[in-house]
Amino acid sequence: MTKIGILGVGTVGASVANILSANADIIEARAGKKIVVKSGVVRNLNRDRGVNIKLSNNPMDIIDDPEIDIVVELMGGIEEPYKLVKKALKKGKAVVTANKALLAYHRYELQELAGKIPLMYEASTAGGIPIIGALKNGLTANHIESIQGIMNGTTNYMLSKMIKEGANYDEVLKEAQKLGYAEADPTFDVGGFDASHKLLILASLAYGIDAQPEDILIEGIENINQTDVAFAKDFGYEIKLLGIAKKVEEGVELRVHPTMISSDSMLAKVDGVMNAVSVVGDKVGETMYYGAGAGGDATASAVIADIVDIVRGNTGPMLGYKRGLEGGFELLPEEDIVTNYYLRMEVDDKSGVLAQITDKLGKFDISIETMLQKNHKNESRVKLLFTTHKCTEAMIQEAMLNLKRLDCVYGEIAMIRIEK
């Protein structure tokens, strides 16, 4: 029998305990051993957790318990769980965590500290989808060319609504909050930070890159509006908040931002709160993994898969590499990222304006690929929407600053990156 202790018995923790009990038969048949939750730790003992396990409010009750083989960390936060996970590893206990923030900041220290002790984290990224397993074990023959993922259900729900129903950003945010898909302060989701944590975890498995959220380009969906959505539709794109990791000659791009992708791609077809990760390997080509990215039971499914792997003795190297890669991969500086861009700006409706703008862009070696001009009724300004040929992030940012300074351009210039 394997005994588990759960640090943090919230929605996911309760699901872990309840599934281990409800599906005990099949889990034992697969693992070869009974797996039992011995106890859980919560901050507030007075709240009912809907579980039938012993609860304490002292994490050391689990960490010091010699009967407990596996510590499941589901507390949230970063430094507090980091301290506790380190203590558990030092006691020789295997650890399973769903904590993406902990891993976004401390995965390499934890790998070092864990050594041969299993530290598993399938649930940290894309909930119930076994994407960690796919990258860690399933695609090991490949140099990974790119990872593109819808790794945040909240924003995908919101963008799907904006696209399918023509709703505006504020409306869909309110609705997402009402349905419990978005927090009262939605910044972590809509700002792309949640997705960035997951992207960093996948980037370690694919490229062995030790970056933190502050090191990479992160943009949220707050500025997307119906003009952009309509443009995307007209030109055969969907707008998705993607986490992107991509190997280019000079290094590895890591970035999270709203992205226009071809409506024909499989990722474009992923609607609502669902997650999906597309991985291109140099030998296998594109594979895609789709499923629920959040929710108690889906996330618990991944936590328990890790527990079963530990019981089977099936854990593999924590971050996918057993040895460093000779001539390993480097994070490409943000400004060197090269892609296509969509720009939206408001300009004077008079002759010569377009020439001024293309001239300015030309100074930065940026050329226009497609253009759409939207006239307002009875107004002296028009909306100018266009996409560019490939250029660097540095160039487009500099060009946008310069365009803004033109007398014929009003207000902010909106930009969405395009992946072809």
Add this chain to the structure above:
Amino acid sequence: MTKIGILGVGTVGASVANILSANADIIEARAGKKIVVKSGVVRNLNRDRGVNIKLSNNPMDIIDDPEIDIVVELMGGIEEPYKLVKKALKKGKAVVTANKALLAYHRYELQELAGKIPLMYEASTAGGIPIIGALKNGLTANHIESIQGIMNGTTNYMLSKMIKEGANYDEVLKEAQKLGYAEADPTFDVGGFDASHKLLILASLAYGIDAQPEDILIEGIENINQTDVAFAKDFGYEIKLLGIAKKVEEGVELRVHPTMISSDSMLAKVDGVMNAVSVVGDKVGETMYYGAGAGGDATASAVIADIVDIVRGNTGPMLGYKRGLEGGFELLPEEDIVTNYYLRMEVDDKSGVLAQITDKLGKFDISIETMLQKNHKNESRVKLLFTTHKCTEAMIQEAMLNLKRLDCVYGEIAMIRIEK
């Protein structure tokens, strides 16, 4: 260093050798050891295989070689590789096979014989997609409610063409043959047999069911025509050749047949030669796995993933279960399968005919859900297309026999099952 021997150096075998050499750096970093192909076995030594390894035409040169740790079986056929895999296991060598037919018939004997020796087969099902790993390791917390998969690229290519381009069956078959997607004798693919082998492998992982192709319902796509395709479009369906495993109260349904599925489902969006498997777990909900189902490099990617897992000591129980499941699952007899059906028939264009047909169906407790009548110009017969509410396979088969006997019905009645 781990040394490999390859039985059968055809397209996939050559890819395995070439990728192990081309991607040696990343594979060694992930596995923690160099992996080298020591030798290969082919029937005909005179043909150039495009590989840089020692070749012999005697399988025992690999099986008896004490330096070889892992035997990769890529020969094709059933009884010959079965004999050789048994010999390799008896010598204590780990085995990796991509041979679906071998597993469709002998997986339980091989599991028994292998005992603690790794026998891996990721490449046997859906090529480069790590679906075996997902079911074996990623979804272990779940009772699997259903598996529905596009597991044959040839037929998906053909059906996609028929649907998108309005081409007819014979045309697309010829084109698939020209492109090398279909064999000169296409029966194995278009008849559903290839998909059935893969389905049986997945059914073992999900349900522990020891069935063989002869035990289950297998139907091919040979009778699909443009009338069916047009009907499907009008009623919001796509037609896909699916392998389906489904847990119902009385047992597990296993079946391969053309299926009408909702155009909104993720599987419906999988076009061309790509494969995809949708798995519904009772806790995780739907997850889907998408990618190339065939091709030398994609299949080799899965073979090498297995090799790396063996080198890491990461293999898990061969068929997913370490112990039998108390009150395990039973294969549901074909005639007890319950689903919705689409029927196409040619009938007299006169009053009373519809009444005769609905009356006959009523005798078998089958009621019609939707109906479409297609009149031919200047003809006395019409095409009658309709879908039924749920009924058993036994009832629909019996009803079809009886309908055929009616004077107002001409020729064969075509039937396609519907999954909602």
